[in-house]
Amino acid sequence: MKRTSGERAVGSRVLEGQVAGPLWSDACGWQDLALFCGDANLAFGRAMLNLDRGWSARWRATWKVGKVKRAGPVAGLNAVPLTGCVPWRGFTWRRGQYHRPGLEPVLSTGRQHAFESHREDQFIVMADFMGEAEEILSQPFLLKFEGEGGWREHIPDFLLISGRGRWLVDVRPEGRMDEDDVMKFAASSEVALALGWGYAVVTGWRALTWRNVDLLYSRRRPMQDRLGMMPRLLQTARAAQALSQPLTFRALADTCEFPALARPVILHLLWHRQLGVDLAAPFGDGSVVRVAREAVR
Incomplete structure:
Protein backbone atom coordinates (compact mmCIF):
# COMPACT_ATOMS: atom_id res chain seq x y z
CA MET A 1 0.00 0.00 0.00
CA LYS A 2 3.02 2.26 -0.02
CA ARG A 3 3.90 4.55 -2.91
CA THR A 4 7.19 6.03 -3.91
CA SER A 5 7.46 9.79 -4.06
CA GLY A 6 7.69 9.68 -7.84
CA GLU A 7 4.37 7.89 -8.37
CA ARG A 8 1.45 10.02 -9.50
CA ALA A 9 -1.94 9.44 -10.98
CA VAL A 10 -1.95 10.09 -14.71
CA GLY A 11 -4.63 11.11 -17.18
CA SER A 12 -7.07 8.79 -18.94
CA ARG A 13 -6.13 6.69 -21.93
CA VAL A 14 -8.03 5.06 -24.77
CA LEU A 15 -8.85 1.47 -23.88
CA GLU A 16 -6.24 -0.88 -25.28
CA GLY A 17 -7.45 -2.63 -28.40
CA GLN A 18 -9.33 0.34 -29.86
CA VAL A 19 -8.17 0.96 -33.41
CA ALA A 20 -8.82 3.64 -35.97
CA GLY A 21 -11.37 2.84 -38.65
CA PRO A 22 -15.13 2.77 -39.28
CA LEU A 23 -17.39 2.39 -36.27
CA TRP A 24 -20.59 1.04 -37.79
CA SER A 25 -23.50 2.02 -35.58
CA ASP A 26 -25.35 -1.25 -36.14
CA ALA A 27 -22.42 -3.41 -35.01
CA CYS A 28 -20.60 -1.53 -32.21
CA GLY A 29 -21.18 -1.43 -28.46
CA TRP A 30 -20.78 1.46 -26.05
CA GLN A 31 -17.37 0.05 -25.09
CA ASP A 32 -16.22 0.65 -28.68
CA THR A 92 -32.14 17.70 -6.07
CA TRP A 93 -32.67 20.65 -8.36
CA ARG A 94 -32.10 24.22 -7.24
CA ARG A 95 -30.95 27.54 -8.63
CA GLY A 96 -27.22 28.15 -8.67
CA GLN A 97 -26.07 24.52 -8.45
CA ARG A 206 -14.26 8.89 -29.30
CA ALA A 207 -14.17 11.83 -31.69
CA LEU A 208 -17.52 12.62 -33.37
CA THR A 209 -19.32 9.61 -31.91
CA TRP A 210 -21.32 11.53 -29.32
CA ARG A 211 -22.29 14.23 -31.80
CA ASN A 212 -23.55 11.62 -34.25
CA VAL A 213 -25.47 9.60 -31.66
CA ASP A 214 -26.99 12.83 -30.31
CA LEU A 215 -28.26 13.57 -33.82
CA LEU A 216 -29.92 10.16 -34.09
CA TYR A 217 -31.31 10.61 -30.56
CA SER A 218 -33.68 13.27 -31.91
CA ARG A 219 -35.57 10.55 -33.84
CA ARG A 220 -35.50 7.70 -31.33
CA ARG A 221 -39.15 7.74 -30.26
CA PRO A 222 -41.81 5.56 -31.95
CA MET A 223 -43.15 7.16 -35.12
CA GLN A 224 -46.04 6.44 -37.43
CA ASP A 225 -45.13 5.39 -40.96
CA ARG A 226 -48.33 6.19 -42.80
CA LEU A 227 -46.57 6.39 -46.17
CA GLY A 228 -44.90 3.01 -45.73
CA MET A 229 -41.42 4.44 -46.12
CA MET A 230 -39.59 2.16 -43.68
CA PRO A 231 -39.93 -1.13 -45.59
CA ARG A 232 -39.17 0.61 -48.91
CA LEU A 233 -36.06 2.31 -47.55
CA LEU A 234 -34.80 -0.95 -46.07
CA GLN A 235 -35.51 -2.80 -49.33
CA THR A 236 -33.63 -0.17 -51.33
CA ALA A 237 -30.65 -0.26 -48.98
CA ARG A 238 -30.62 -4.07 -49.01
CA ALA A 239 -30.67 -4.16 -52.84
CA ALA A 240 -27.78 -1.66 -53.10
CA GLN A 241 -25.78 -3.65 -50.55
CA ALA A 242 -26.35 -6.89 -52.47
CA LEU A 243 -24.82 -5.22 -55.53
CA SER A 244 -21.94 -3.80 -53.46
CA GLN A 245 -23.03 -0.30 -54.39
CA PRO A 246 -22.34 2.32 -51.67
CA LEU A 247 -25.52 4.20 -50.79
CA THR A 248 -25.34 7.64 -49.19
CA PHE A 249 -27.84 9.19 -46.82
CA ARG A 250 -28.96 11.66 -49.47
CA ALA A 251 -29.19 9.06 -52.23
CA LEU A 252 -31.35 6.83 -50.05
CA ALA A 253 -33.67 9.71 -49.17
CA ASP A 254 -33.92 10.74 -52.84
CA THR A 255 -35.30 7.31 -53.77
CA CYS A 256 -38.55 8.36 -52.07
CA GLU A 257 -41.16 10.61 -53.60
CA PHE A 258 -40.79 13.02 -50.68
CA PRO A 259 -37.08 13.10 -49.71
CA ALA A 260 -37.65 15.65 -46.93
CA LEU A 261 -40.04 13.23 -45.23
CA ALA A 262 -37.71 10.30 -45.75
CA ARG A 263 -34.80 11.88 -43.90
CA PRO A 264 -36.27 11.65 -40.36
CA VAL A 265 -37.41 8.09 -41.13
CA ILE A 266 -33.82 7.14 -42.04
CA LEU A 267 -32.57 8.71 -38.81
CA HIS A 268 -35.18 6.67 -36.93
CA LEU A 269 -33.98 3.46 -38.61
CA LEU A 270 -30.40 4.39 -37.75
CA TRP A 271 -31.21 4.90 -34.07
CA HIS A 272 -32.97 1.55 -33.93
CA ARG A 273 -29.97 -0.07 -35.66
CA GLN A 274 -31.90 -1.35 -38.64
CA LEU A 275 -29.55 0.75 -40.73
CA GLY A 276 -25.95 1.55 -39.91
CA VAL A 277 -23.59 4.48 -40.45
CA ASP A 278 -19.96 5.18 -39.52
CA LEU A 279 -20.10 7.00 -36.18
CA ALA A 280 -16.41 7.96 -36.42
CA ALA A 281 -16.99 10.19 -39.48
CA PRO A 282 -18.92 13.49 -39.77
CA PHE A 283 -22.56 12.74 -40.54
CA GLY A 284 -24.09 14.39 -43.59
CA ASP A 285 -25.61 13.83 -47.00
CA GLY A 286 -22.50 11.97 -48.14
CA SER A 287 -22.48 9.49 -45.25
CA VAL A 288 -22.63 5.89 -46.46
CA VAL A 289 -25.57 3.97 -45.04
CA ARG A 290 -25.81 0.21 -44.85
CA VAL A 291 -28.35 -2.37 -43.75
CA ALA A 292 -27.72 -3.71 -40.26
CA ARG A 293 -25.93 -7.05 -40.27
CA GLU A 294 -28.86 -8.88 -38.66
CA ALA A 295 -31.24 -7.44 -41.26
CA VAL A 296 -29.21 -8.43 -44.34
CA ARG A 297 -30.48 -12.01 -44.27
Missing part, protein backbone atom coordinates in the same frame (compact mmCIF):
# COMPACT_ATOMS: atom_id res chain seq x y z
CA LEU A 33 -17.17 4.33 -28.47
CA ALA A 34 -15.99 5.23 -24.98
CA LEU A 35 -12.65 6.52 -23.74
CA PHE A 36 -11.50 4.92 -20.50
CA CYS A 37 -9.29 5.57 -17.53
CA GLY A 38 -6.03 3.80 -18.28
CA ASP A 39 -4.97 0.50 -16.73
CA ALA A 40 -1.93 2.26 -15.22
CA ASN A 41 -4.27 4.44 -13.16
CA LEU A 42 -6.21 1.47 -11.81
CA ALA A 43 -2.98 -0.39 -11.04
CA PHE A 44 -1.80 2.68 -9.12
CA GLY A 45 -5.04 2.77 -7.16
CA ARG A 46 -4.94 -0.96 -6.50
CA ALA A 47 -1.65 -0.53 -4.65
CA MET A 48 -3.52 1.62 -2.11
CA LEU A 49 -6.07 -1.11 -1.27
CA ASN A 50 -6.03 -3.77 1.41
CA LEU A 51 -6.63 -6.94 -0.59
CA ASP A 52 -5.57 -9.44 2.04
CA ARG A 53 -7.12 -12.89 2.10
CA GLY A 54 -10.88 -12.70 2.64
CA TRP A 55 -11.24 -9.05 1.60
CA SER A 56 -14.43 -9.67 -0.42
CA ALA A 57 -16.13 -10.99 2.73
CA ARG A 58 -15.01 -7.98 4.79
CA TRP A 59 -15.85 -5.27 2.25
CA ARG A 60 -19.51 -4.28 2.44
CA ALA A 61 -22.15 -3.04 0.04
CA THR A 62 -25.31 -1.25 1.15
CA TRP A 63 -28.21 -0.76 -1.24
CA LYS A 64 -31.70 0.74 -0.99
CA VAL A 65 -34.99 -0.89 -1.90
CA GLY A 66 -37.54 1.85 -1.54
CA LYS A 67 -36.66 3.50 1.78
CA VAL A 68 -35.20 0.32 3.27
CA LYS A 69 -31.41 -0.08 3.45
CA ARG A 70 -29.93 -3.53 3.14
CA ALA A 71 -26.29 -4.55 3.45
CA GLY A 72 -24.04 -7.52 2.91
CA PRO A 73 -20.53 -8.55 1.89
CA VAL A 74 -19.58 -7.67 -1.68
CA ALA A 75 -18.87 -11.36 -2.29
CA GLY A 76 -22.63 -11.99 -2.19
CA LEU A 77 -23.81 -9.26 -4.56
CA ASN A 78 -24.56 -11.70 -7.38
CA ALA A 79 -27.25 -13.26 -5.19
CA VAL A 80 -28.92 -9.89 -4.55
CA PRO A 81 -31.83 -8.86 -6.85
CA LEU A 82 -30.38 -5.40 -7.45
CA THR A 83 -32.96 -4.64 -10.14
CA GLY A 84 -35.28 -3.31 -7.42
CA CYS A 85 -32.77 -0.80 -6.07
CA VAL A 86 -33.23 2.97 -6.03
CA PRO A 87 -30.37 5.52 -6.26
CA TRP A 88 -28.34 5.76 -3.07
CA ARG A 89 -28.41 9.57 -3.00
CA GLY A 90 -31.42 11.75 -3.57
CA PHE A 91 -31.41 14.02 -6.63
CA TYR A 98 -23.02 23.67 -10.52
CA HIS A 99 -23.92 20.13 -11.56
CA ARG A 100 -26.82 19.22 -13.82
CA PRO A 101 -28.99 16.36 -12.52
CA GLY A 102 -31.98 15.06 -14.38
CA LEU A 103 -34.00 12.10 -15.58
CA GLU A 104 -33.33 10.45 -18.94
CA PRO A 105 -36.09 8.37 -20.58
CA VAL A 106 -34.68 5.08 -21.84
CA LEU A 107 -36.48 3.12 -24.55
CA SER A 108 -34.87 -0.22 -23.77
CA THR A 109 -36.14 -0.20 -20.15
CA GLY A 110 -39.28 1.89 -20.66
CA ARG A 111 -38.45 4.10 -17.67
CA GLN A 112 -36.61 7.25 -16.67
CA HIS A 113 -33.16 6.94 -15.13
CA ALA A 114 -31.43 9.49 -12.92
CA PHE A 115 -28.13 11.20 -13.64
CA GLU A 116 -26.13 13.88 -11.85
CA SER A 117 -24.20 15.47 -14.73
CA HIS A 118 -24.22 15.96 -18.46
CA ARG A 119 -21.50 13.30 -18.81
CA GLU A 120 -23.61 10.77 -16.93
CA ASP A 121 -26.59 11.63 -19.14
CA GLN A 122 -24.41 10.92 -22.18
CA PHE A 123 -23.59 7.47 -20.85
CA ILE A 124 -27.28 6.62 -20.37
CA VAL A 125 -28.06 7.74 -23.93
CA MET A 126 -25.17 5.70 -25.32
CA ALA A 127 -26.28 2.60 -23.39
CA ASP A 128 -29.85 3.09 -24.64
CA PHE A 129 -28.63 3.48 -28.23
CA MET A 130 -26.90 0.09 -28.04
CA GLY A 131 -30.26 -1.44 -27.08
CA GLU A 132 -28.66 -3.97 -24.74
CA ALA A 133 -29.68 -2.53 -21.37
CA GLU A 134 -32.30 -4.57 -19.55
CA GLU A 135 -31.70 -2.36 -16.53
CA ILE A 136 -29.65 0.75 -15.75
CA LEU A 137 -29.24 1.37 -12.04
CA SER A 138 -28.05 4.81 -11.00
CA GLN A 139 -25.89 4.81 -7.85
CA PRO A 140 -26.64 1.11 -7.25
CA PHE A 141 -24.97 0.77 -3.84
CA LEU A 142 -22.60 2.26 -1.31
CA LEU A 143 -19.28 0.40 -1.27
CA LYS A 144 -17.28 0.33 1.97
CA PHE A 145 -13.71 -0.84 1.40
CA GLU A 146 -10.31 -0.91 3.08
CA GLY A 147 -7.77 1.47 1.62
CA GLU A 148 -5.13 3.93 2.67
CA GLY A 149 -6.25 5.66 5.84
CA GLY A 150 -8.62 2.88 6.89
CA TRP A 151 -12.19 2.23 5.79
CA ARG A 152 -13.37 4.31 2.83
CA GLU A 153 -16.62 4.69 0.91
CA HIS A 154 -17.56 5.03 -2.75
CA ILE A 155 -20.82 5.08 -4.70
CA PRO A 156 -20.40 3.82 -8.30
CA ASP A 157 -22.37 5.82 -10.86
CA PHE A 158 -24.13 3.00 -12.73
CA LEU A 159 -24.74 -0.72 -12.88
CA LEU A 160 -25.68 -1.77 -16.40
CA ILE A 161 -27.47 -5.12 -16.60
CA SER A 162 -27.99 -6.93 -19.90
CA GLY A 163 -28.19 -10.42 -21.33
CA ARG A 164 -24.43 -10.25 -21.81
CA GLY A 165 -23.71 -9.68 -18.14
CA ARG A 166 -23.23 -6.76 -15.77
CA TRP A 167 -21.04 -3.66 -16.05
CA LEU A 168 -20.21 -1.42 -13.12
CA VAL A 169 -19.44 2.06 -14.45
CA ASP A 170 -18.04 5.30 -13.09
CA VAL A 171 -18.10 8.47 -15.19
CA ARG A 172 -15.35 11.03 -14.70
CA PRO A 173 -13.96 13.48 -17.31
CA GLU A 174 -10.30 13.23 -18.19
CA GLY A 175 -8.08 15.33 -15.92
CA ARG A 176 -10.67 15.55 -13.13
CA MET A 177 -9.60 12.66 -10.93
CA ASP A 178 -7.13 12.74 -8.06
CA GLU A 179 -5.38 9.95 -6.15
CA ASP A 180 -8.38 9.44 -3.87
CA ASP A 181 -10.67 9.02 -6.87
CA VAL A 182 -8.28 6.54 -8.45
CA MET A 183 -8.25 4.46 -5.25
CA LYS A 184 -12.06 4.38 -5.22
CA PHE A 185 -12.21 3.38 -8.88
CA ALA A 186 -9.66 0.63 -8.25
CA ALA A 187 -11.80 -0.67 -5.38
CA SER A 188 -14.84 -0.82 -7.66
CA SER A 189 -12.74 -2.59 -10.27
CA GLU A 190 -11.67 -5.26 -7.78
CA VAL A 191 -15.27 -5.83 -6.68
CA ALA A 192 -16.42 -6.18 -10.29
CA LEU A 193 -13.59 -8.58 -11.08
CA ALA A 194 -14.41 -10.75 -8.06
CA LEU A 195 -18.08 -10.91 -9.12
CA GLY A 196 -17.39 -11.61 -12.79
CA TRP A 197 -18.69 -8.19 -13.88
CA GLY A 198 -17.13 -5.73 -16.25
CA TYR A 199 -15.87 -2.39 -14.93
CA ALA A 200 -14.97 0.88 -16.60
CA VAL A 201 -14.27 4.50 -15.78
CA VAL A 202 -15.67 6.39 -18.78
CA THR A 203 -13.78 9.65 -19.33
CA GLY A 204 -15.33 10.66 -22.66
CA TRP A 205 -16.22 9.44 -26.12
